[in-house]
Amino acid sequence: MKLIAGEAPTRTEEIYRTAAELMVEKGYGGTSISDIAQAVGMTKAGLYHHFSGKQELLFQILNSAIDEGDRVVSKPARSIEDPEQRLRQLIRLQIQGQISLGLAFIVLFSERNHLEPAQQKKISGRMRKFHALIKQALRELAEQDRLRNLDVDIATMHIMNAMTGVARWKHQNFASDPEHLIQETIAYTMAALLKPAS
Amino acid sequence: MKLIAGEAPTRTEEIYRTAAELMVEKGYGGTSISDIAQAVGMTKAGLYHHFSGKQELLFQILNSAIDEGDRVVSKPARSIEDPEQRLRQLIRLQIQGQISLGLAFIVLFSERNHLEPAQQKKISGRMRKFHALIKQALRELAEQDRLRNLDVDIATMHIMNAMTGVARWKHQNFASDPEHLIQETIAYTMAALLKPAS
């Protein structure tokens, strides 16, 4: 249990990455420790030097995914003043993160129910901050009378859903040009949210 | 293996329903036959009177979900002439079906990779028809110059994604008034798709 997450312990993070990919593909319950061991080229026993149990592994994966999300999505976006531009960048960075980095584990939030209640609360709490970032941008747009007449909570859900959905497509049928996918998703979302230009 | 699916063998369908709910909640791999048996109040052995294996159970669930989708969503919507109204009704019926009926298993399409390739193809083929229904409506809207300048395939994905997303929310934090949720989702989607009224 490391307290200082300053530099990157490469092997451990590689295990997280690989485990996350497997779990996105086959689910938490459908991914065995043996599967993970085989995928990283180790034995089961060897893996247990990097984490203390399967449940804790999921917890670590979720946490480091949120860490990375904070670093490459939330933090850069937060400094943008205009709420519309902030939202556009938020979507762009989130999708890019899921494609280029292994940030795709965001999909795994659907698996957070396999954690113990205390761990679930921590994860949900951290996620709510990301949620709040979107909701805040929507509120600012509403104040500036640039937002359509819509339910902010439901709209927030739809935005979150669109981003995680794009990650899910990647793992099945969709193989389009990433930049095109990003631009279309941003345009689609903005059209849904903003009042039409006068 | 029944060939005539005319009337409803109640108990078998109850097992499908229950199994689907468990799998939505815990994933295919995370749901054991024992779990299902306990949930329906039977022994594991007794269950095997109703299906021949876990994989085939998933296949049957997916198929009967699509059957029901055809019946209560696709077929009623298909008869609506105006593409916009058709799309609105499509979204409404789909969400209603997921809430009131156990049609929520749509979420399980993310688990179709646990099937054998031949079964996967059948399911994907049937799903493509639902997909095509949306895409067709978008194309008609484009012909009538009522659609924004957008990528029809990606937009179709986003619509599908919004509908299945609503089903996913139901199973975690969201407990809003269904009619409100439906109206907001339709409004959000239409704003994203249609050119603003002149």
Place this chain on the structure above:
DNA sequence: TTGACAAGCTACCGATCGTTCGGTAACCTA
């Protein structure tokens, strides 16, 4: 040169997995 330690390994544990077996009570039909 030594020794501490991280990072692996082989070998194994009890529990649970999906699945099959033989049997049985209740019902339908002739």
Place this chain on the structure above:
DNA sequence: TAGGTTACCGAACGATCGGTAGCTTGTCAA
């Protein structure tokens, strides 16, 4: 009332599950 079918049960199967104990390395500081 005999024969067959439907719907289930208890018990067990081999395989795999998550996890552990103890041994062997490679690396590097003292």
